[in-house]
Amino acid sequence: MFKPLLTRILNHLITQNSWARGELQPFSGQTVAIYLGPAKANLTVLENGGLAMAGESAIDDASISLSPSLALRILAKDAAASSQVQITGNTELAKSLAKVLQGMRWDYEEDLSKIIGDIPATQANAFAKKTYSEAKSKVINVTEMLTEYWQEENPLIAKKRHVEAFVKDVDQLRDDVERLEKRIEKLKHALI
């Protein structure tokens, strides 16, 4: 039901990110299954380097599997997260598609300008960016304030250095126990 709409959106994004066509075109006609937790989406690469939802009888040439938490980390630009994505089948195809999906940006100012004109679109974009930036800094300020309160005034959250010291102590204790075990084993053998 939503295939025409999703295909339209994907190709609109590809048109805005023209570099993506070059990445995908060598794999035209091939299909990738993307597993995001329990959800699955199959994408087919088109002959013009675009993307479409795959049909009912498509056979996957590659698959990309990731958990929702991993997807959030990737969205938050966590470089280490990308290496944890599971890829099977044609890895070149899956890597190119993953690169395109990660690198695509929606140029909403361009789309808005077609409806309300260039100048209002630029102003709306500047306003949205400023609002987002202010909201972000306010959220960060409140979070830092609450963190400080729960660490200093009414301790509920452990400080980073305390956690690190605790982890170091646990490691030390584990090593000490292992050494003790070895000594006991040695003594047992000596007595026998």
Place this chain on the structure above:
Amino acid sequence: MSNQNQTHFGFKTVDESEKAKKVGEVFHSVARKYDLMNDVMSAGLHRTWKRFAVEVSGVKAGDKVLDVAGGSGDLSRLFNKKVGPTGQVILTDINASMLAVGRDRLIDDGASVPALQCDAEKLPFPDHYFDCVIVAFGLRNMTHKDKALAEMQRVLKVGGRLLVLEFSQVWKPLAPLYDAYSFKLLPFMGKLFAKDADSYQYLAESIRMHPDQETLRQMMLDAGLAKVDYYNLAAGVVALHKGWKA
């Protein structure tokens, strides 16, 4: 079919030689109001389906596209924008009345698209010529679907795509509702808007006689296409088949 020289015309069985003539009469009758009726019958969805077909085709600037049974020319118009001045779109239809409607609309639109009256079972084009061939809501009216598919496959380049947009088998739970719509409401709307209930009765019957999704997929593979995938649209009311030539 018990007799090899007979075929379906809706739910009726007619001689093969008669089918093309009868289909021609239907489309001659509905030509002027064809798009209006399509809008009424599909609540405008046929435009979305056709745009989807154009998206999925993968056609790019400079490509050659053949629109078979293109009638009123709406797909040719969309493809013409995709291929740009370096590409080529050719509109064909066996029915002169439908083709005239499409040709006039394209001219009014300022589009330079040749309109050619020809039979899809005997396409007047060389082998390996087109990047994409499309037939939208036309295959079910053809007498020998297998021959038409083989011809469309023949004129495709290696790597070219054949797209078939056609009514298909609706999702089973919706079938009673769809039947009531097709056989009660559709001829009534045909009478009301196009003053031609019989033609729309034929359209409803011909949809039922058309192969389902998997059968058509197999027919396309038998016609020589290397790979065929299909999309169910509106719960299978319509299916878009895409086949690749290798």
